[in-house]
Amino acid sequence: MNDKIKGAFDTIKSGDELKKNTREFLSQKTRGYKRKVFFPYRWLVVAAKCTLFAVICFGGYSLYFTPVSLISLDVNPSIELGVNRFDRVVSVDTYYEGFDTTEPSVNVRFLNYKDAIEQILADENMTPYVNQGQFMAVTVFGSSEEKSSEMLSELSACTASYNNVFCFSGNRQEVADAHSEGMSFGKYRAFLELNALDPEIMPKDVKELTMGQIWNEIRMLSSEPVWDIEEEENLVDKTENGESPFEEGIKNGIGNQGSDNKPDESETEENDRPDESEDKDDSKPDPSETEENDRPDESEDKDDSKPDPSETENNDKPDELDDNNNGKFDETEDELNTNSDKTDNDESNKTEPENNVGTELPETGDTTGSGNAGWNGGGHGHGYGHHKEN
Amino acid sequence: MRSEQEANRAVEQYADTVHRLCMIHLKNYHDAEDIFQTVFLKYVLSSVVFESEEHEKAWFIRVTINACKDLSRSFFRNKTVPLDELLSEPAKLEPDYSMVLEAVLSLPEKYRDVVYLHYYEEYSAVEISRILKKNVNTIYTLLNRSKRLLKEKLGGDWLE
Incomplete structure (x- = not known):
């Protein structure tokens, strides 16, 4: 059997031609037996693919997880949300110095920043702060000016239903300074305000204060009226030049309120629901609102001869100022001049106490100091403007 | 990489063995030729040190069988030529x-x-x-x- 199988396989032989072709093939593939051809090339391709994959992975990771914008939510304590270029929250930092740690129970990472803010404000751990009317500042720093204003607009809309939440925007330098001082962005902004009034106050002095306490200090220190005639004239001049006081405020880094984006809402709210506004005066003492509700008719606003407490109107309706520019603001100036008389003569006695109550800052004891408009109208007033006081 | 002399010696020494194994598995002269050349190219590019001729022969048998199986599994492999074609070759x-x-x-x-x-x-x-x-x-x-x-x-x- 072995012989037969062996004989059968013996008949299969490789011919000379096959051997010759193989020798030529080997010589050709090895380029005269000098260098390898296949394997280096193959490994090169594999290495290139691996490198490309690594670059894509690293690039994608960096692109997604690098925050380009910052949202600082300051109450007690402070929370900073890092937002990536896709408007997703990628980092959540908290600043707890000197406070009982109160942290939102929700995980807002990878949520859209609007949803994140909404969820934080609606969170049960944050509800006491929101409901107790403590001052809450939402400060925005975007990757560009355009992005900042867009985010500010979105966040103003998100927080419109909260009376004590105020939106501001800031710049890169302030963010860097705030972090170097170990403070959140929003609190640092408040510190700058306070420091402008009292240069002796240092960051360490405000680290352990709540935002409400800081703003109480600001109110106490800023006792002299800001909206004097000269400033009004300056504002009018700037307005005539096409620059609203709000724009000026933003450029100075004073503050940027969400009211820029929703002037009509505040106006409608105040005009259409005077009773409700009056009711709110108890909890939100806003002399401007009170005064505005007292306006008999909108048509009267345009009447130069009739005094109107339009100072607050300036604060609450920036777009109106912007849009109507010269004429409207001139009227406002007149109204401002006459407003004080009216307030003094007619309602000042009533408005003042309400204002004090409405600020909900009893510990300050400051009832005569110029109120910061940040407390007005649930974030719909001029960020850092002051009421005119006589 | 091995020298030309080593390659020529291997071709002379193991050509029949490799060719038979190719024909047993592939039953197709052209596929067998491809595998035949591939096996000797692998030998030339290989850096394996053989302890003896038996070791070397076993290496050729192993590599040839693997190469044939790889080709058999290949999706693009041509349809197998009927057995008659192989039997008519010799x-x-x-x-x-x-x-x-x-x-x-x-x-x-x-x-x-x-x-x-x-x-x-x-x-x-x-x-x-x-x-x-x-x-x-x-x-x-x-x-x-x-x-x-x-x-x-x-x-x-x-x-x-």
Whole structure:
């Protein structure tokens, strides 16, 4: 059997031609037996693919997880949300110095920043702060000016239903300074305000204060009226030049309120629901609102001869100022001049106490100091403007 | 990389073995030629140091069988040429050898290697198990079954 199988396989032989072709093939593939051809090339391709994959992975990771914008939510304590270029929250930092740690129970990472803010404000751990009317500042720093204003607009809309939440925007330098001082962005902004009034106050002095306490200090220190005639004239001049006081405020880094984006809402709210506004005066003492509700008719606003407490109107309706520019603001100036008389003569006695109550800052004891408009109208007033006081 | 002299020596020494294994598996002259050349190219590019000629021969057998199996599994592999084409390649086959070869090639693939290695290359079951990396008992089983199948195909007298 072995012989037969062996004989059968013996008949299969490789011919000379096959051997010759193989020798030529080997010589050709090895380029005269000098260098390898296949394997280096193959490994090169594999290495290139691996490198490309690594670059894509690293690039994608960096692109997604690098925050380009910052949202600082300051109450007690402070929370900073890092937002990536896709408007997703990628980092959540908290600043707890000197406070009982109160942290939102929700995980807002990878949520859209609007949803994140909404969820934080609606969170049960944050509800006491929101409901107790403590001052809450939402400060925005975007990757560009355009992005900042867009985010500010979105966040103003998100927080419109909260009376004590105020939106501001800031710049890169302030963010860097705030972090170097170990403070959140929003609190640092408040510190700058306070420091402008009292240069002796240092960051360490405000680290352990709540935002409400800081703003109480600001109110106490800023006792002299800001909206004097000269400033009004300056504002009018700037307005005539096409620059609203709000724009000026933003450029100075004073503050940027969400009211820029929703002037009509505040106006409608105040005009259409005077009773409700009056009711709110108890909890939100806003002399401007009170005064505005007292306006008999909108048509009267345009009447130069009739005094109107339009100072607050300036604060609450920036777009109106912007849009109507010269004429409207001139009227406002007149109204401002006459407003004080009216307030003094007619309602000042009533408005003042309400204002004090409405600020909900009893510990300050400051009832005569110029109120910061940040407390007005649930974030719909001029960020850092002051009421005119006589 | 090996030298041209080493390549030529290997071609002369192992060409028939490699070619037979290719034909057993592929039954197609053109595929067999491709695999034949690929095996010797791998040899030239390989840096394996062989301890002996037996080691070298076993390496060729192992590499050839693997290359044939790879091609068989290839999706783009051409359809197998009928057995008749292979049998017509070695044109002057004696009738007995032709019948035996046809019977061996008609066995399932797993039996063909064993039959070739055992009856032609005269490897023992243990050596075949090392080359094919299979259990020795598996080789015994394959040999017995292949013997029974050949007996059925060629008749009982053929085994004598």
